[in-house]
Amino acid sequence: MQDERRQAVLRAIVEDYVATQEPVGSKALVERHQLGVSPATVRNDMAALEEEGLITQPHTSAGRIPTDKGYRLFVDRLTTIKPMSAAEKRAIASILDGAVDLDDVVQRSVRLLAQLTHQVALVQYPTLSRSTVRHVELVALTPTRLLLVLILSSGRVEQRLVELTSPVDDEGVAALRGRVAGAVHGRVIADAGAELGTLVAPPDDGGIQDAVVEALVEAMSDHRSSERVAVGGAANLAHFGDSFEVSVRPLLEALEEHVVLLKLLGEAQSGGLVTVRIGHEGPYQEFASTSVVSTGYGPGDEAVGNLGVVGPTRMDYPGTMAAVRAVARYVSRILDEA
């Protein structure tokens, strides 16, 4: 009974604080919400909530603001994800359906997510580990320089330049392509790497095959696509509110460190679950005042990448979670069709 009202008070505090960015006091609270009790009662509840560590006051005799723990309770129990409006759904569909290829899907998604949430959006490029090799192409640019093109079932194309220590002619290239393609064609790339290891080079090869195989393995293990993250809406850092140095600066630096971004996005969650990491719960204490809302995407129930947004702990969680979930669903659907 009282407990219910206390949670209602907490919810009201979170909502008001998110909306106004200012500590919220007992009087303002009863005015803006129909709590049916007097400010004095709310004050008692606030004292109890503070005792539990759910809210705090920046200084004596100021209003209260939620703690990370308070946001956590709010996200876990006091709110449901707002469904997107029909207009928003249409906007998502129309923007994403115009994509011409996989990279374009990622780039459009990241923009879209930034627009919808007014925060910094992150979309991981899909991992390749479940893809199969659809095609291997080998083109001689010069006698000692080959271009290797790898086409995967996901529609992704990887290319590598291969420098050779000894020259090769067109026939040699064709034969080599036949051998390599035979070893990897149709395989999941995880297996393809192992298969390549068993391949023996002909006696007069001169290290050419080894060089190509090495490049191919590197292209498949691929440090430049599955570990890459697209960033959008960096301008939204502007309303992070906190001081530039403590809040915006480290994030701005992180936006160019894809390793950091990947860690922020966290592990892929399958099954449409949206993960929320609030403030200090994250891996970096520089980001103690930022939260990350993320989820996995991929065809079927299989997660091939993560996407999400990062914003101040003081953010609109229900709306953000809804946007992240909606975009992930549409991206997944597109991958299903492809």
Next chain:
Amino acid sequence: MQDERRQAVLRAIVEDYVATQEPVGSKALVERHQLGVSPATVRNDMAALEEEGLITQPHTSAGRIPTDKGYRLFVDRLTTIKPMSAAEKRAIASILDGAVDLDDVVQRSVRLLAQLTHQVALVQYPTLSRSTVRHVELVALTPTRLLLVLILSSGRVEQRLVELTSPVDDEGVAALRGRVAGAVHGRVIADAGAELGTLVAPPDDGGIQDAVVEALVEAMSDHRSSERVAVGGAANLAHFGDSFEVSVRPLLEALEEHVVLLKLLGEAQSGGLVTVRIGHEGPYQEFASTSVVSTGYGPGDEAVGNLGVVGPTRMDYPGTMAAVRAVARYVSRILDEA
């Protein structure tokens, strides 16, 4: 005689202001530089410089700061580009030589440039208009969906998915590839587009060739590589000094608008000339307090793209110009070799 000293005073003001970011007064000036005259004399010179519009004071009885016109004179006549140190040259070479392909060169360059200048670096992806077609590949993913791969002499690979209205078999694909490849192979892409227009489809084609040609033309005209710009060092926005809203915010927004960035970089300058656009000289008045230092790069004397940095008007022009020039030279050299 006095005129020479006045220019020395201007140079000293620019240098001190760039170093300290604070208005510089007459007394500090004679202490930090060997001008051989008294503060009073310097004050007279300053009054004259202000009369000419080369310096200004933020408010009465503060020191002077250079105007855009003052920076312009400084850049044009009072300074020479500092050569890079041997260590810096080695660093540039070692970083760029590790690049595995063209995209990697661009990405490494932009990071390098940001590091060298401590500013926001921009590198335009090389334009394709002078490239020739080295290879066209056509792979049937499903009977009604083809993957088109275009390999250019620059080492760039473009791919497009082509949806067909009627199915095609492997022989049809092979024949089509033969026809298309015959039309464009070895040509500069500007000519290749025209040549494709003369190609007639066999009677039973069903619109397949048209679809492929359309995709190929689009891939060649290519709105996603020559008009793309890599951005690095966004974190360096932090020390732009001015207020966040007026200076950092608009730039942060622009960093995701490649069209704006291209316009900032300006027209390609060939022949190793470095262009400096100071403050209001640029195309956008939102960027009245930022300068752009840019130059073209490309094999030989031909410019295939621009690179540069954008920073506060109060920047180290000699050092920045040197870094931009050095990076452009190394990138050009790499393109020469490829």
Next chain:
DNA sequence: GTTGGCACTCGTCGGTGGGGAGTGCCAACA
């Protein structure tokens, strides 16, 4: 043309004193 002196301007910085929002506590009441 240069220099030292001097009065003046004006931004910066620390201190001060309401005003006000908000709190905690307590006594009264249901």
Next chain:
DNA sequence: TGTTGGCACTCCCCACCGACGAGTGCCAAC
């Protein structure tokens, strides 16, 4: 036991003030 109104108290915010000092313009002297 929980709720309410009253009340004194705390402390941030802001505007105002005055001292300080860096820097200037001007002028008379060299």
